[in-house]
Amino acid sequence: MLLAAPPGRLANPRIVVLGPGDPLLRIDAPAAHDAPAAGFRRYGPLLRFDHHRAAAAAPEHDDERGVLYCARTLVCCVAEVFGDRGVVQRDGHRFARLAPTRELRLLDLRETAATAAGTIPAIGSVGERELTQAWARWWYEQPELGRLDGVIYSSAQCGHDAVALWERADGAVSAVVQLPLDAAELADELVVAAAAVQLAVV
Template identity: 45%
Template sequence: MAKPLGAPARPLPAADHRWAWTPADGAAAPWYRIYHRDRFTPSGAVFRSFGPLARFDHHSPPFAAPAVDPDGRSVLYLAVDLATSACEVFGEAGVAPLCSNWRVAQLRPLREIDTYDLDRPGAAMAIGALPALASGNENRELTQQWACAIWEDQPATAKVEGIHYRSAYRGGRALALWDCPDGVEVVTDRRGLPLDLPLDHGLGRRLLLKALQGTGIPVTPVPDADCVKCRNSL
């Protein structure tokens, strides 16, 4: 039986496993963010200060009581392609219930952003964790403790502003970025319009349907009044 992932022993040991997201990378191939537009996340490049909710949220404790972070901590998740982003967002539920507020944005970095590279072999064990931290079915309060530990203890030789990891559902590369709203922007098209599209109709819906082919995740329309996320953000 594999050893279970435990809580972090603080402070974390030094471990210089870094992956940098650079402007050159973003210019060659922007990354994708699927998000629910609401008062907590009004646009594609806005970091979410409400939490903790997801795997690598580094919001201040208590972990079981999500709220707007009193210390201003915020997070933004994105993935190397639309399919990976969609599986990260909708994989746990096994369905993509789309109200009118679900959107997809393409983002790029404005400066080099260093992240702790959990995709590198040995990087998890180097700080006392296990590879399951990035892709295992682990308790979210536990993975959020690790996110806080990496953010607060900064085990690498240069400051990291997030985590680079492999998606639990599709195996694609993903990023959780922390507290660096000055470092990202939404890509614009040739007309200068932001590449931030609704997912419930039009091009965004067609792209999502194509991305989810073969995943077993169906796309279903949901009225805003029946959307749990819409209700929770009121």
């Protein structure tokens, strides 16, 4: 089934709530957007569930909209950041463990929950970024969904839970651990995570 453009039909959409006991993991390249570990990228749209208002072909800074991508497992972080590159490049990258400071409300796009949100589960893996970004904007703007903090979806790279947080969660997540990705204390865990998705670590 092909991904259609929004609008969709909301039929009892599932909201997943994450709280302070549900850590989120992140790998990023801090120099790319000069952002703190728990910072939201205001430039876009660039990636799958960016909800910035500029055209996909002409991304720009959006003072009112920002996004932060993270995951529930290190395997997912590694796969999402490095899967298309074929190798884990530690230099220039940072690992962070983020802790919600309040409940985060995420629209569930996994498996059959995607249908209740008006779309299809494949939205987490299709390549048409303009379409997935249009969906992100549509959900963000739906009054009947309340003030969503973001979405939770199945990673195209590994199937694990990935999360896109929107700027409504700015200030609601804090970085409790920050380390360069080449830190010695991460080495073993990183190699195991990379091996799970058939990636080498350099």
